[in-house]
Amino acid sequence: APAMSMDPHHVHNFWGVSPALDVRQVVRQCRLQGGGVRAVSCASHDPSEPSPNFSTLLVGTNDPRHIFTTTARSRRHGSSADAAPPTTSFFVHESSTVELARHVLLLCVLMTDDVPPADRVERFLEIFGNFTLRESTSQLVQRLAARLERVVGAIFAGETTDAPNSTPDRIATVFDFSLLKFKEKDALMDVFRSWGGDDVNSKHFDPDKKRDLRLRKLYGDRFDHRRNIIDWDYHMRLDAAGAGVVHMKHFASFRCSGIAFPVREATFPCANKTLLGFAEGTTKEWKNRDARDVGRVVDTFGFWGDITNGPYIGFGTDAENPGQAFAMKNRQHRHNAVEISEMNVASRLFETRAGVPWGEFSKKNGTKDGSSLEVDEAELETDLMNAACVAEEVGGDASDTSNAGDASTAISPDGKKEWRGGDGAVFHETWASLRVTLVGPGNFDTGFLGKPKRAEAFHAVVVGAWAVQRVTPTLAKVVKPGGVLITEGSKYLLAADGNATAAFAEKTLALANLAGFQAVPFDDTEPVDDEPVTESGMRHDGSRRPKRLRFPGVVKGVDDVHRFYVKQGE
16 A cells, blocks of 8 residues: 555654644543543532633644644633633643744744734644745744744743833743753754744755655655555545545645645745754664664754645544535535634634634624624635624724724724734733643653652643553553543554554553553444445445444544543542
């Protein structure tokens, strides 16, 4: 099979292979579905009391999709709709410093309200998944890198860069770098500097040449026939696994040129520096007695990320309104993963601005000028989300443009909505409720998990597919009794077929059981999927319908990529 061999140069993981989760909500769902399995409640039993601090450890999740989704929906779990969102804490561990730095940068793009929401959505996805960027987006990365270098450098030096009586930079209030060792802090600052415009390695990096070398190494003798391989991977792996919403055109574009999220007719001449980093390798200087290449161990700068799976799974394969997002017509999806990704990011960003879900907001037909929000039920409402005025939600007056902090949009004299340069009080409160602590890549087991202060500290732990070997009794010690372990599966990894995915899930279950977790039992109220289809999900009429997995650890209402386990109480 063309995709069954792993890419040896895929060292860094910059995006996950599972949909984004609202961790608070799925923990509550585990509690409801668990029955006899004891789970932890993520909200107070007394609705009059505010929700407690909810703490989550992310191990190798590769991107901030879970952080963004959980933070955007945090008000849903508060004591009341008008109350401040409950506090949410995330501890993030990745295998390399550049992956940690990407978490910080991507969240900065979302929480920096100096560009309109529509532009922010485009920039976020472009930086998130494209190998090359537009010039304007590359300049945005350089500005954010300079800001991160200034603010984080001041934090490390014990200084402040804020003027007296001014509001602290949001980077300093959201992120906690105190757990990083001095060596890791230096490495983090080096990454921020490399994203600037003066870094020697990045300045002389030729993205087209380097990607071409990666592709030639991956395909080998089949390089001239790579489009046929891409077609096979798409239909026999990605589409068969249930990700047919990813359009073949976009998938081929990512595999050939690295452009996963096109922006209209724009060109992408600049390298995405956030995807570049150092990987350890061995030079081939001589051969030993076994005729094997031997040499020095060196760090090589380049692009060592994913060039096969693609960044579509995190935001493009799941939605709160699946009937609308995954509507079919003539056996074809009306919307593709790029459009759904834009909608999902826009809806979460809207909820951080308005404090309420888009569906609830739109039902009120609450545009400031009284215009209707009626659209085709099968059409996505991304543009409406980005343009919606949230003045009533934050207590601002949209007719008063003198105070840009009260609302994100205003009404011009001709009746059109205009963004005013700020996202309002609700937006600031939402991000003020978040705390993200970076855990360095070195000495994770003894330097972090083994600390007495971490014992039973987390309500939930989320482990990525590339880090399931971390599911050990040592990891279980940091989870509260009744806490939830969430592991990412290999369903959408192109190198894994159905048998490999099932074996991966069985191995993960064995590791979880050994660590002291029990899988959440499958919900028997889910309809039985007994339609006779093959492993690829192919019907006799040529259409595809992948079967939903019915295994322990699959939670109703949540994707079947993740598996959920509960730590047994003492």
